Amino acid sequence: MEITEIAVEGYERVARCRDEATDLHALIAVHDTTLGPALGGLRMWPYASEDEALFDVLRLSKGMTYKSAIAETGLGGGKSVIIGDPKRDKSEALFEAMGRFVEDFGGEYITAEDMNIGISDLECVRRGTRWVTGLSRESGSSGNPSPYTALGCVIGLKAVLEAACGSESFEGRKVVIQGAGAVGGRLAVMLKEKGAEVVICDIDTERTEQLHNDHGFEHVDDEDHLDVECDVYAPCARGAGINDETVDRLRCKAVAGAANNQCLEPRHAESLRQRGILYAPDFVLNAGGIINVSVELLEGGYDEARALGRIDRIYPNLKRVFEISRSEQIPTNEAAFRLAEERLAAGR
Numbered sequence: 195m196e197i198t199e200i201a202v203e204g205y206e207r208v209a210r211c212r213d214e215a216t217d218l219h220a221l222i223a224v225h226d227t228t229l230g231p232a233l234g235g236l237r238m239w240p241y242a243s244e245d246e247a248l249f250d251v252l253r254l255s256k257g258m259t260y261k262s263a264i265a266e267t268g269l270g271g272g273k274s275v276i277i278g279d280p281k282r283d284k285s286e287a288l289f290e291a292m293g294r295f296v297e298d299f300g301g302e303y304i305t306a307e308d309m310n311i312g313i314s315d316l317e318c319v320r321r322g323t324r325w326v327t328g329l330s331r332e333s334g335s336s337g338n339p340s341p342y343t344a345l346g347c348v349i350g351l352k353a354v355l356e357a358a359c360g361s362e363s364f365e366g367r368k369v370v371i372q373g374a375g376a377v378g379g380r381l382a383v384m385l386k387e388k389g390a391e392v393v394i395c396d397i398d399t400e401r402t403e404q405l406h407n408d409h410g411f412e413h414v415d416d417e418d419h420l421d422v423e424c425d426v427y428a429p430c431a432r433g434a435g436i437n438d439e440t441v442d443r444l445r446c447k448a449v450a451g452a453a454n455n456q457c458l459e460p461r462h463a464e465s466l467r468q469r470g471i472l473y474a475p476d477f478v479l480n481a482g483g484i485i486n487v488s489v490e491l492l493e494g495g496y497d498e499a500r501a502l503g504r505i506d507r508i509y510p511n512l513k514r515v516f517e518i519s520r521s522e523q524i525p526t527n528e529a530a531f532r533l534a535e536e537r538l539a540a541g542r
Contacts, residue, residue, distance in 0.1 A: 195291060197298055202252060206232075207302065210244070211295040217283065218291040221247055223255035224272040224303050229541040231301055232272025233327065233488060234258040235308025235339075236292070236319070239432075240279045251275045253433070253455045258484070260534035261477035263541075264511055265504070267488040272303040280310035286318045293322020301325055306487045307339055309375075309432075327487040336496045339483030340376035346482020346508045347377075347452050348384050350474060351426065353512040358448040358472040359425055365389035368424040370446070372416070373431025374401050377452045377483075381430060382411055395419040396431070426450055433476075434458040441465045450474035463527040467519075475530035478511055 200208040200221075207224045221244075224232040234255055241247040251273050259271025276292060278284075296305050296319065306328040307316060313330055320326045329335035352362035359367065367390050371378050374396040382392045386409060393412045396402045402413040414422060420443040427446040429435045433455030436444075441462055449456065449471060456476050457463050466473045482505045489501040511533075518529035 195294060197295065200248070205252065205255070207299070208248075208252070209295075209298070211291075211298075213288075213291045213295075216285065216288045216291040217278070218288050218295070219244070219277040220274060220292055220295055221251045221277075222272065222274040222295065222299065222303055223251045224299065225252075225255040225270070226259040226538070227270035227302060228538050229263060230267075230269040231304055232258070232270040233262065233267070233304045233306065233484060233491075234271060234273040235306045235328075235484075236274045236276065236311050236316075237309035238276040238278055238280045238284070238311055239309065241275070241277045244277065247275050247277050250433075257454055257477045259538070260531060261481050261484060262488070263534040263537040264478055264530065265481040265485050265488075265507065266537065267485060267504075269304075269484075269488055269491070273308075274303070274305055284315065289315050289318030290321050293319040293326070295322075296325050297323035299325070304491070306484070313338060327490050334495065336487050336490050336498075336501070338376070339486050341380055342486035342501065342505060343377045343452055343480055343483035344380040344384055345502075346485065346505045347381050347428075347450070347479055348388070349482075349506060350479040350508040350512050351385075351450055353509050353516065354426065354448050354450045354472060354474050354479075357513075357516050363389075366391065367426065368393065369426045369428055370395070370414075370419055370422050370424045371428045371430055372396075372419055372435065372451070373429065373453060374398075374405055375431065377480075378428070378430030379405055381428065381452065383409060386411070393419070393422055393424065420444060429453040429456050436462045436466070438462075441469070444469070444471060446471060448472040448474065450479055451476065452480040454480065457527065460525075460527055463525040467525045472516070473526045474512060475515060475527045477534075478515055478530050479508065481505075481508055 428451035
């Protein structure tokens, strides 16, 4: 196993791991540990290049710093990625090697579940390091964080609807969910139960067909979903979906989803504001999962009631972000950054 340091200004530690024996090619980025050790999930994706993977892990780890700061988890921000096809390249040996890579950070980075990673994968990672959260409830851990991410989005969407539509009620509100995976699919079910009209799309058409068959959701092709008029557009897959090519196509009152780094660049949040579209900064809205696993690290260990109480804070946190945005006439992402920096400064 070869671990190489990558110097990146503004980050505490970024490293690459290549392991010929298992074909592991991974990156870990620790952005900021002012408030505590860096907690952030592990994802696996067939990145076209290491540069693309590095771009992703840096953005994600920085987002985790702000997410944890606003959510007041007492933790810092980090992230890890494995470059590979999750349908073809997974093996126990590969994840065990990933555990040894995490262990090299000596507790400075704590991993968890993220895109294309499940509890069984993390159990293999755990063989190489103790710095793993989100394992099974049977093991005393908090389990899959996806339901709590979806729950946090529902709680936060009440603040979004109140600000964008005048009422926090979901009844009759149309929501387009892009990305119907572990979080997006669960979010769709929860919103339908609250009376919302839900439209789903995903590049995996088998997934949308299954959700349509199970729950009756209307589904559209991924290429056409931006043309659907709705109250809320909820990106729940990969990031950077709000960009120069897409921002003018949106036909919604608000953008509020579970995906990380939804805006390709900060200026796209300003573009949304100029169009009169309310943007719920993703690192505020989608914090439910990380809040849930963070409770594992508190004295006394995991307690679901304590986690749910902390997830409820997403609603007032979003309301505060919207208030800052309105009063200072700045985009909501900038308002959220200011709130996060205030809490980081207090920690310093």
